[in-house]
Amino acid sequence: MTPQDSTTEETTPPSGDAPDQEAAATPSAYGLGRRLRIMGAVLAGGLAVVLALLLWLGVLVPAKQEAAxxxxxxxxxxxxxxxxxxxxxxxxxxxxxxxxxxxxxxxxxxxxxxxxxxxxxxxxxxxxxxxxxxxxxxxxxxxxxxxxxxxxxxxxxxxxxxxxxxxxxxxxxxxxxxxxxxxxxxxxxxxxxxxxxxxxxxxxxxxxxxxxxxxxxxxxxxxxxxxxxxxxxxxxxxxxxxxxxxxxxxxxxxxxxxx
The missing domain is CATH 1.20.1260.10 (Ferritin, core subunit, four-helix bundle)
Known part of the structure; x- marks a missing residue:
């Protein structure tokens, strides 16, 4: 076996390990995506509350005062x-x-x-x-x-x-x-x-x-x-x-x- 052959054998992982790595990477990516979607929903909900409060303070309250x-x-x-x-x-x-x-x-x-x-x-x-x-x-x-x-x-x-x-x-x-x-x-x-x-x-x-x-x-x-x-x-x-x-x-x- 030549030195070149030896290097190839030492650095190339066994062919059976690749599917396991891909399988491990897939749940991690899915979990990250799920967390991002949850965070996005939370932020969107919080923004909706803030906008509703601003609407109430800036529009509805003055309108109520004006009507009264x-x-x-x-x-x-x-x-x-x-x-x-x-x-x-x-x-x-x-x-x-x-x-x-x-x-x-x-x-x-x-x-x-x-x-x-x-x-x-x-x-x-x-x-x-x-x-x-x-x-x-x-x-x-x-x-x-x-x-x-x-x-x-x-x-x-x-x-x-x-x-x-x-x-x-x-x-x-x-x-x-x-x-x-x-x-x-x-x-x-x-x-x-x-x-x-x-x-x-x-x-x-x-x-x-x-x-x-x-x-x-x-x-x-x-x-x-x-x-x-x-x-x-x-x-x-x-x-x-x-x-x-x-x-x-x-x-x-x-x-x-x-x-």
Missing amino acids: GYSAADSAYAATAIEHNAQAVQLSALAPGRSTDDAVLALAVEVGEASAGRVSELAGWLEDREIAVPAAGREALALAADGLDTELPDNGSGPRAGASAHSHEGGNHGMLTDEQVDALAALDGSEFDIALLSALVEHHYGGLQPADEEIAEGKDADAKALAQAEADAIRIEVEEVREVLAAIGGPGSNDGSGS
Whole structure:
């Protein structure tokens, strides 16, 4: 046997091995193709969901709003105003058990009930349009239903109507932070009275911005009317709060101008 013959014999695989290799390669190729087809189906399904969501957000929701006669600004105002008034209810509910001043207690009830009334009206506007009502609104109504003129049991940080009633971010439209509410709830007597009324003045003034924006830019006549009523009520309530605040020796007690 020549060296050339030897090389040929060593490098050429037995003829019986070739079919096995082909058989092994065939299932692998089939499996890869099957996986690719599955991945393609998954991606196509995901793309369909995304496209459907974009269609809903970009076409169907605006179309629904247009048909119902309201805009995104209208619904945003209603949700923001509910959150804002819900905190006013929460602040008012702190007074029983912390204040002993009859004027402060009476004013807290007045402000709390008025704010709860606005929450109810705004929630009705949202529900009529099948828009979800913020949880804080439902919790504020439950808190008001328990009675704003009686001391409610709490853990020392004020009455809470539910899990999200204490989740305000604060710093926006006069909203108090959780820490500010806790600090207020830790006070009593005249310190609490002055701190509560001062907070309500700032809080109420903050609520004028979304109301005034809705009056100027809103589309829905009912939403604009609710915003106008709120703005008018806020201006009256702020003056009432400032008068009581001055009477108990708070900021502005010397000249009656408030802070």
